[in-house]
Amino acid sequence: MTTPPVHGVEPPRSLYVHFPFCVHRCHYCDFSVHRTRAPALEDWFECLDLDLDGWFRLTGWDTPPEVETVFIGGGTPSLLGSEMGRLADVLKKRFRWDPTSVEWTAESNPASLSRAVAESWREAGVTRLSVGVQSFDDDVLCWLGRLHNASGARRALAVGRSAGFEDINADLIFGLPETVPRDWQTEVDSIVEAGVTHVSVYGLTAEPRTPLGRRVESGVVRMVDGERYAEEYLSAVEALAEKGYVQYEVSSFAQPGHECRHNWHYWDGSSYLGLGPSAHSYLGGVRLWNVFRWEAYRRALKDGASAHEDYEVTGAGENRMERLWLAFRTNRGLSTRDPLWQSAWTSAGDLLEAWSEAGWVVRSGDSVRLSAPGWLRMDELVAALGARMQEEQKDTGSRNGDGIRKTDRT
Ligand code: SF4
Incomplete structure (x- = not known):
């Protein structure tokens, strides 16, 4: 890898730190996770220091x-215990x-959030606690391969509240x-009753x-069909809206004043710096990502090498697609006054008209954003807009996946 061109770039507004250890790997998880009962904390702290040395x-x-x-994401950061201050x-x-x-x-x-840990995190300065509840049904949790049961999830939320x-x-x-029976509506109601200020709902x-x-590949499990997937998503959107949660992003619902500012920095194109295995950074138009596996990350840093696996400098066309993608994730959408999109509105006017009539796009004042049914079709809508832009400029990039999929599921 050549040296990433980040000398003299503006520093980041946000820091992400990846804690890669988990006691057990959940059945659906493909994050950078090292399975262990005894996280190598000394090594991890040393590597963070070396990772930071490299950045400076x-x-x-x-x-x-x-x-x-x-x-601080993971992995399971609660395995850090009371070392958050460190x-x-x-x-x-x-x-x-x-x-x-x-x-x-x-x-x-x-499974690892005790009252003592939560209190020590408050003392260290943590202001926002995220709990990987996933479900309030013991059978569902077992099927997902989670370590905790429903009462453990309720206890963790109560511990967080009582710690302040x-x-x-x-x-x-x-x-x-x-084939996995579940009362989804009751589970959504339970999360509301638990008094959380923010809910993240992932497919x-x-x-x-x-x-x-x-x-799934061997045919033993068949994933849910699109109709049921949409029904569950839209029923959560409706139930959470009724209880005063504002859906400000495809998967994110917050009581007023409780949106996650960190995630907004990802979506509005701000710079951020990531530490730890698999962490991504975005600085001065350069996207960098760290070595994925903990062992390889540790070895690289201890051998005096860089934590970065690679980087890319994004071009104007790709940046434009990225902004389109990220803006459509959120309820801010895009401004029709933004010069970046002027030509897109002209060339895609008929698409937006049709989507608006279908209820997938909401146009109000100067903004165009997706509705909840539109978010379910985000892939196809962004791809269609992108294709129009490509025809127009011949320089677009591309993205895969739908926005409701998880970025982290600790
Ligand atoms: S989903 Fe979370 S807790 Fe489960 S293995 Fe992945 S990172 Fe660990």
Whole structure:
């Protein structure tokens, strides 16, 4: 790999830190996870330091940049236990943040979130707790290969509240095969009753190389059909809206004032820096990603090599597609006044008209955004718009996947 061209770039607004350890791998998970009961914390802290050394060498930053959000994802960050304060010390050697305004999220698994851990995280400065609930049905949790049961999930949410977290997110997975009985509506109601300020609702996917993916490939498991998938998604959208949650992104629902600022930085094209195996960064138009597996990441850094596996400098056409994709994920959508899109509105006017009539697109004032039924068709809508743009400019990029799929499921 050649040296990434990031010398002198603007520092990031957000920091992401990947904690790669899990006690057990859930059946659907394809994240960068190292399965162990004894996380190699000393090595992990040392590697974070080395990863940071590399970044400051590459960029030439000579004073600690100020960040607005910090996100500790995984893996299972709750296996860090009460070492969150130590992580804060490692990060504060290189970055600064205002403790009165920073949004600092840490993900947790109900199986390892004790009251003592939650309290120590509050003391360390964590402001937002994310709990991987996934379901309130013991059979569903067992089928997913989760370590906790429904009462464990309820207990974890209660622990978070009693430790003083005002911002709590709960993840829920929908779209399970029809052979897995489940009362989805009751589960959505339960998450609301648990008093969380934020809910992330993700559709199950059968990723290759996961136990679930193999079972689907061999025909043992059949994934849910599109109709039921849509029904579950739209029923969650409706139920959460009734309880005052605003859907501000395809998978994200928040009580007013409780949106995740960190994720907004991904969607609005801001810069961010990622540490740890598999972490991605975006700085000055350069996208970089770290070595995926923990062992390879650890070995690379300890051998004095870079944590980065590779990088790409995105071109104007690709940036435009990326912005289209990211903006359509959110309820802000795109502005028709933005010069970047002027020609697209002209060339795709008939598409937008048809989608608006179908109820997939909402046009209000200067903005165009997707509705919930539109989000279910995000792939095809963005691809169709992209194709028009491609015809017009011959320089577009492409993306795969639908936006409701998970970015993290601790
Ligand atoms: S889904 Fe979360 S808890 Fe389960 S293996 Fe993956 S990272 Fe670990």
